[in-house]
Amino acid sequence: MLGDYMRLALHNIRHRQIRSWLTILGIVVGVAAVVAxxxxxQGMQNSVExxxxxxxxxxxxxxxxGTGEQGPAGPRGGMMRMMMGGTSSTAINIDALGGLPQVxxxxxxxxxxxxxxxxxxxxxxxxxxxxxxxGITDGFGAYFGGFSLAEGRNFDRSDGAVxxxxxQVALDLGVxxxxxxxxxxxxxxxxxxxxxxxxxxxxxxxxxLDTGLFVPIEVxxxxxxxxxxxxxxxxxxxxxxxxxxxxLMIRDLFRQMGTPVGTLTAEEMSEQLQSVLGTLQMVxxxxxxxxxxxxxxxxxxxxxxxxxxxxxxIGIMKAIGAKDRHVLYLFLVESGFxxxxxxxxxxxLGAGLSSLASRLMGGALAGGGGGATFSASLSPWLIxxxxxxxxxxxxxxxVLPARRGAKLQPVEALRYE
Numbered sequence: 196m197l198g199d200y201m202r203l204a205l206h207n208i209r210h211r212q213i214r215s216w217l218t219i220l221g222i223v224v225g226v227a228a229v230v231a232x233x234x235x236x237q238g239m240q241n242s243v244e245x246x247x248x249x250x251x252x253x254x255x256x257x258x259x260x261g262t263g264e265q266g267p268a269g270p271r272g273g274m275m276r277m278m279m280g281g282t283s284s285t286a287i288n289i290d291a292l293g294g295l296p297q298v299x300x301x302x303x304x305x306x307x308x309x310x311x312x313x314x315x316x317x318x319x320x321x322x323x324x325x326x327x328x329x330g331i332t333d334g335f336g337a338y339f340g341g342f343s344l345a346e347g348r349n350f351d352r353s354d355g356a357v358x359x360x361x362x363q364v365a366l367d368l369g370v371x372x373x374x375x376x377x378x379x380x381x382x383x384x385x386x387x388x389x390x391x392x393x394x395x396x397x398x399x400x401x402x403x404l405d406t407g408l409f410v411p412i413e414v415x416x417x418x419x420x421x422x423x424x425x426x427x428x429x430x431x432x433x434x435x436x437x438x439x440x441x442x443l444m445i446r447d448l449f450r451q452m453g454t455p456v457g458t459l460t461a462e463e464m465s466e467q468l469q470s471v472l473g474t475l476q477m478v479x480x481x482x483x484x485x486x487x488x489x490x491x492x493x494x495x496x497x498x499x500x501x502x503x504x505x506x507x508x509i510g511i512m513k514a515i516g517a518k519d520r521h522v523l524y525l526f527l528v529e530s531g532f533x534x535x536x537x538x539x540x541x542x543x544l545g546a547g548l549s550s551l552a553s554r555l556m557g558g559a560l561a562g563g564g565g566g567a568t569f570s571a572s573l574s575p576w577l578i579x580x581x582x583x584x585x586x587x588x589x590x591x592x593x594v595l596p597a598r599r600g601a602k603l604q605p606v607e608a609l610r611y612e
Contacts, residue, residue, distance in 0.1 A: 201528060208532060211501070215533065218497040221490030222537025222585055223544060228483035230545025230573070230581050235552050236476030237572035240469055247465040249337040255442050256459040257428040259285030286424045287454050295444060297436040302331030303425040305412055309379045315369030322364070324378060324408050326415030335429045342404060347372045347387030354411055358383040361405040362391025376408075379418050383410065438462065487585075490537065491592040498530050498596035509603050519601040526597035527590050534589020538582045545581070546573050 208215045284305050292298050305326040312319035329352055332339045345362065358376055360368070365388045368376060375382045391405055416422050432441045442458040449456045502509075509522055549571035 201532075205532065208529065208536075214497060214500070218490075218493045218533055219537040219540070221493040222487070222534055222589065223490075223541040225483065225485075225487030225490045226538045226541025226581050226585050227544035227548060228486050229480055230542055230577060231548040231552065231571075232479045232483050233476065233577055234545065234549035234571040234573045235556075236472060236479065237574070237577075238549070238553065238570050240472050240476075241572050242570075243465065243468050243472065246337075247461045250335075250461050251337065251431065252461045252465075253432045253434060253436065253438055254335070254338070254461045255430040255432065255438060255445065256461075256464075257287075257289075257430055257445060258457050258459075259287060259425070260455070260457060284421070284424045284426045285454065286421055287428070287449065287456065288423055288452065289425060289428050291448060291452065292430060292445065295441065295448070297432050297441045297444070299431045299433055300330075300334050301428055301430045302334055303328045303412065303428045304331065305415055305424055306426045307415060307419050309418070311368070311408065312377050313368040313370050313375070316367065322408055323406075324410060324415065326410055326412035328412050331429065334431070338429060339404070343390045344387045345390035347385070349387060350411055354386070354414075356381060356383045356414055357386045357410065359387035359389065359409040360385060361389050361407045363405040364408055378408070378410070381418060383414075487588060491534075491588045494530050494533050494589050494592035495596060497533065498526060498593045499599070501529070502526065502596045502600040506600075506603060509600050513603070522603075523597045523601040526600050527593050530593025530597070531586045531590035534592070535582065535586040537589070538585025541585065542578055542581050549573060 284307070289301060289303050292301050307324050307326070308321050309324045310319055311322045311324075327350070329350060332342045332349065336342070344359070347359070350357065350359070358378070360370070360376070365371070365385070370376055370385050372385055372388065374385050376385060377383070389404055389407075412425075416424065430441075430445065432438055438460050439462075442460050445458055446456060512522065553570045
């Protein structure tokens with residue numbers, strides 16, 4: 196019997212092709228929008244998770260200021276500070292972390308603005324200078340994703356007034372390996388230039404490496420003073436340590452020393468960003484679902500029209516023994532088919548749109564190195580859910596028209612012209 200319903204439904208859809216395809220188009224637009232947005236949103240969440248896995252969930256960000264909790268603006272304020280690479284500098288005895296057995300290593304950076312020029316540069320400019328402690332780019336490589344040298348070498352402990360330049364800065368200053376750059380009137384030898392194609396920076400790591408100037412932090416202290424001053428510190432804990440407890444211990448330690456700090460763990464940042472992305476994904480999907488509602492209304496309108504056009508046909512069916520439920524099922528299957536066909540095409544279109552978005556957005560959202568990439572996530576459950584939902588939506592939209600057709604009296608239906 197179900198096979199008969201399906202054959203009759205497909206026959207009626209083919210018989211009214213233009214109207215059917217216009218109805219299906221409404222479902223296609225809604226399903227494609229929902230599938231594409233959910234796939235892109237899930238892909239963004241997966242990309243965020245991969246980046247934090249690369250950084251390491253046993254990494255703690257320590258920044259100056261704070262109330263002994265998580266900084267003056269809570270976790271989100273600390274996260275913004277981390278993403279910006281630190282915005283203020285304060286003297287902190289970071290060596291005190293050596294007394295915590297749960298701490299494996301730590302590294303610090305200090306950011307200042309300095310007057311920079313070179314012999315080949317016309318004029319001079321104020322640029323951001325970052326002082327790095329020894330080994331921080333190797334010990335916390337994922338945070339400095341993209342810190343890949345195209346030429347020259349990295350810092351070593353014996354270095355004095357040396358500088359590593361981002362590719363864009365080196366181009367602007369017109370310098371190469373071995374040339375001199377003047378920072379606040381002091382000569383610095385260029386020992387390294389970052390690979391411009393790898394140092395765009397982004398995501399949740401150190402940003403804008405291609406426009407950065409990096410010097411040993413001890414040299415930066417010699418220019419600006421303030422020994423022990425830092426903008427941000429990175430701390431790695433032992434694998435078995437409770438990162439949350441270590442974070443609390445660090446805040447307590449520096450509060451007792453009279454230099455309160457804020458802390459932020461990779462897990463806290465991941466949870467915050469996943470929450471924001473999840474909310475955004477739901478809002479966008481809800482907006483896209485409006486198109487599905489419109490498509491459902493289109494199906495309902497088409498089925499009402501179909502009932503009116505086929506009133507006499509319904510009367511003949513009932514006159515030869517068809518029951519109310521038979522007429523009801525026929526129209527429900529037909530409206531469900533309209534939804535299913537629109538859903539199938541919408542899934543294919545949504546997959547294409549999400550794939551296109553992966554290529555267009557990948558460079559912007561996967562930045563920051565660490566091996567993380569962005570790609571839309573089109574899961575089997577999303578495909579199955581979209582197809583099932585579109586079929587159910589079509590069937591539901593056909594309930595009222597189907598009930599109307601099923602309730603027609605044979606005599607009245609046969610009289611209809």
